[in-house]
Amino acid sequence: MIALFDRLLAPLLRTLDPEQAHALALAALKHAPLPRAAPDDQKLRVQAFGLTFPNPVGVAAGFDKNAEVPDQLLRLGFGFVETGGVTPRPQPGNPRPRLFRLDADAAVINRLGFNSDGVEAVAARLAARKDAPGIVGINIGANKDTTDRAADYVACIERLAPVASFLTVNVSSPNTPGLRNLQEATALDDLLSRVIDARERAKGAARAPLLLKIAPDLTLGDLDDVVGLARRHRIDGMIVGNTTIGRPPSLRERAKATEPGGLSGRPLFALSTRMLAETFVRAEGAFPLIGAGGIDSGAAAFAKIKAGASLVQLYTGLIFRGVGLVGAIKRDLVDMMRIGNFDTLGQAVGRDAAALTAEPWPA
Ligand SMILES: Cc1cc2nc3c(=O)[nH]c(=O)nc-3n(C[C@H](O)[C@H](O)[C@H](O)COP(=O)(O)O)c2cc1C
Helix, strand or coil: CHHHHHHHHHHHHHHHCCHHHHHHHHHHHHHCCCCCCCCCCHHHHHECCCHHHHHHCEEECCCCCCEEEEEEEHHHHCCCCEEEEECCCCCCEEEEEEEEHHHHEEEEECCCCEEEECCCHHHHHHHHHCCCCCCEEEEEECCCCCCHHHHHHHHHHHHHHHCCCEEEEEEECCCCCCCCHHHHHHHHHHHHHHHHHHHCCCCCCCCEEEEEECCCCHHHHHHHHHHHHHHHCCCCEEEECCEECCCCCCCCCCHHHHHCEEEEEEEEEEEHHHHHHHHHHHHCCCCEEEECCCCHHHHHHHHHHHHCCCCEEEHHHHHHHHHCCHHHHHHHHHHHHCCCCCCCHCCCCCCCCCHHHCCCCCC
């Protein structure tokens, strides 16, 4: 069924405008009679943030912004889904066109700017599936025109903590002016105090893990501060990371590369994996990390794990490789564990981190 989904849909999606293609993919997922995913190999099981993940491969934020298809994504074989980003009030995001496919680079540039149905609509959808199996988290952001950004995160947490498996504080979207300044030490200290406090106060919630998602463009000095604060505030984990505002010189689609926005996909792999390793050595095991950025194969997923990721997420790889990618990654991970003599994925986490931090900075 999954192979059929890719074979029928992929050629059509490639002919469409990227945003129309995405809407069609969501509609197809909503209506396809997907069978329940086959049980995963026990070796792929991961314990993190107090949750048990059947496998480490998740859907990154942005694919299912409004929590319309989380259970269908789980049926494709993902070990977890991060829905969102959601903002407190509905907002349209930036004017179109705002999503660009760089086919020759297996990359995407987006400047969607948090188009969102708003927290009420998303909370209702998550509440309706709350008792269904599977780990479904939610990525939260701030409205573009808000004056107190931290208050927006607090509002989202209060509403979503009772219905989400985990919450991700996204301070790394490049498409809301000023949002990434929340990664600066003083602002982040204040934000983390307030979001942790909101999570503790959220009524009726089993204590939802709170994760912090950062940009791959931070300086290492900034990263020292961010990881230090995440540790001090006892954040449950970090996601490394979001899209980059950088444009690697290797990009072949030079005209599209000039579009403003965040770059994702294969050209992001080297930088995001290096930042993951840098975060791992600074976190010293205080919390688990999720690695995202340019994963489009089992080898790329395993490289993220060895750089320090307990779990991985992908989005752009799905656009170029189709939904069969998740099964391929899981099969390859099991093979690579056998070849490397790893009984659990945990044994591989961070194996290469120190060595990676000694390499020249990726171009
Ligand atoms: C179209 C699009 C929308 C995204 N929206 C969000 C978002 O709302 N919140 C967020 O934290 N990350 C968002 N991301 C970033 C992804 O979650 C991910 O961190 C990034 O794309 C790197 O992974 P990839 O190379 O596998 O795509 C978005 C990415 C894309 C391509």
